[in-house]
Amino acid sequence: MAHIDLGLDEKAHPGIVGPLRFRPETAKPLGELAEVLLRAPHPTLTPGERELIAAYVSGLNDCDFCRSSHAASAAAQLPAGMPLVDQVRADVGTAPVGARLRALLQIAAAVRRSGREVTTGLVETARTAGATDLEIHDTVLIAAAFCMFNRYVDGLGTWTPRDPEAYARAAGHLVANGYLAI
Template sequence: MAHIDLGVDEELVPGINGPMAFRPETAKPLNELAEVLLRGPHPLTPGERELIAAYVSGLNECQFCHNSHAAFAAAQLDGGMAVVDQVRADLDSAPVSAKLRALLRIAAAVRDGGRSVTAEMVAAARDEGATDLEIHDTVLIAAAFCMYNRYVDGLATFAPADPGRYAEAARRIVERGYGG
């Protein structure tokens, strides 16, 4: 049960959806940020950007956000959930590009603290072909998901155990986006 009365049935409106229903005026910019970062025009695919969100959320142990964005990434990546699971289990041997691996390392560093990102990490990402936009947005996705994770877990929202719930949400996000 959430720490506050969100005014919704938490099992029907789980995770971040409850706090967003509680305060729609803050939900709007949060959804707009997610839409731009994860689905807007970009050299990284939506699946790759969702993978960054899922990876950071997993490191933060935010069950709802990890499961949601893992499903969103899996729905948009070749290899599906197997790739997402491999990234979480062992980034070094996961079947992702060297560029994405370098960006995920930057995302993990942001999760530890912004100053944990080193010039060497950025240089390694650039050496693998990452652009300034990709590096910038990786840092911003990671930072934003630290906030989203703390929002969800700080209010003790409900996280469904059924993977089907996340797959259903993934279909909706892929089709309509955030806020749609």
């Protein structure tokens, strides 16, 4: 049960959905932020790659709901699907991703620990691997935003489904309709 009474059936409104329904005034800008970060047109980072960054950071933060939901969304949008997402979550160093994405995920992990852990060396490694300044910027912002989203979900003690199929269904809805339709 959530730490506060959201006035909702928590199983019908799991994870972040309940708090967003509870406080629509904050739900709108949070939904808009997620939409821009993860789905808006981007010259080089695909929606699947951006969802993978969100899932990776959420996993590092031990936020079960966000990790599972964004892993399912990433898997739905990446050609290699859930096996790739699982490999990244298990060991980004050996996962079958390109050097550019691996470097961006390492930057995301640094942001998750502290923004000050994003070093010149990490940025130079990403640039050498082909990452643009826009990709580095957006990776830092996605990682920082997901630290906030993870703490929002877990800080309120929201209910988290355990059935992977529930996340797959939600991912299908999300891919089709976006974050503003949550």
